[in-house]
Amino acid sequence: MSLKLIYFKMRALAEAPQMLMHCYDIDYQYLMSWEHFDDVWANVKPTITFQQLPMLEVDGEAQICQSVAILQYLENRAGIAISDPVKAAQASAILQSAQELFAPLNPAINFAIGDDFMAKKEAMRPSLSGRFSDLARCLESGRGKFFTDDTARAAEFATYHHLDLSKLLDPSLVQEFPRLMAFISDMESLPGMASYLSKRPKLIDVGTAPKLVIEDVAHPTGMKKT
Ligand SMILES: N[C@@H](CCC(=O)N[C@@H](CS)C(=O)NCC(=O)O)C(=O)O
Numbered sequence: 001m002s003l004k005l006i007y008f009k010m011r012a013l014a015e016a017p018q019m020l021m022h023c024y025d026i027d028y029q030y031l032m033s034w035e036h037f038d039d040v041w042a043n044v045k046p047t048i049t050f051q052q053l054p055m056l057e058v059d060g061e062a063q064i065c066q067s068v069a070i071l072q073y074l075e076n077r078a079g080i081a082i083s084d085p086v087k088a089a090q091a092s093a094i095l096q097s098a099q100e101l102f103a104p105l106n107p108a109i110n111f112a113i114g115d116d117f118m119a120k121k122e123a124m125r126p127s128l129s130g131r132f133s134d135l136a137r138c139l140e141s142g143r144g145k146f147f148t149d150d151t152a153r154a155a156e157f158a159t160y161h162h163l164d165l166s167k168l169l170d171p172s173l174v175q176e177f178p179r180l181m182a183f184i185s186d187m188e189s190l191p192g193m194a195s196y197l198s199k200r201p202k203l204i205d206v207g208t209a210p211k212l213v214i215e216d217v218a219h220p221t222g223m224k225k226t
Pocket residue numbers: 012013045051052053054065066067068223
């Protein structure tokens with residue numbers, strides 16, 4: 001079985017799937033849209049089921065779009081899906097609520113610059129704090145390290161990604177939530193996580209001229225080949 005994860009030059013919706021695959025030893029290939037399709041995004045977009053990426057291609061045939069669906073498929077592949085229907089639905093609610101942090105946080109970190117970045121940063125503070133508080137409460141109400149128990153699944157990887165990204169906006173945002181700080185530390189202790197975090201492309205010059213450093217070359221973030 002082969003897995004290809006197709007996305008762009010940005011640190012956003014392909015992070016949680018990659019963390020999950022690293023932590024559960026699932027082999028995959030990461031490809032930029034232009035590498036996989038050998039064409040510019042404007043031509044590729046109308047051919048994709050929901051006209052957006054990421055997309056996971058399974059065995060060169062099936063294509064799975066939508067980051068939540070990709071994560072849930074990978075949970076099954078990793079053998080960590082929750083069998084109890086109520087607990088599974090509750091974990092799915094947490095996953096979807098974590099993914100709602102995507103916008104405006106991820107686009108701002110990856111693309112916004114100058115005054116626009118500063119304005120977006122200030123505007124999103126209350127909504128980020130509100131959702132961080134909800135997620136902290138979910139963790140506090142459980143008995144394990146993570147939302148459902150002591151196993152990191154889709155909801156945990158998605159939550160970790162957005163919390164981690166928020167540090168590039170303002171590290172003090174998440175520091176206001178001790179339960180989230182403990183969660184971050186537990187996630188970073190998972191086997192496979194430290195090596196993924198140290199090897200992934202660095203995101204630099206956030207807020208001024210964001211770039212991803214891929215194989216020692218700094219590329220402007222975006223949907224174009226550079
Ligand atoms: N709900 C989708 C959102 C996907 C999405 O917003 N993808 C953006 C990149 S992060 C995209 O494909 N942008 C290009 C476009 O819309 O043309 C998911 O969770 O996968």
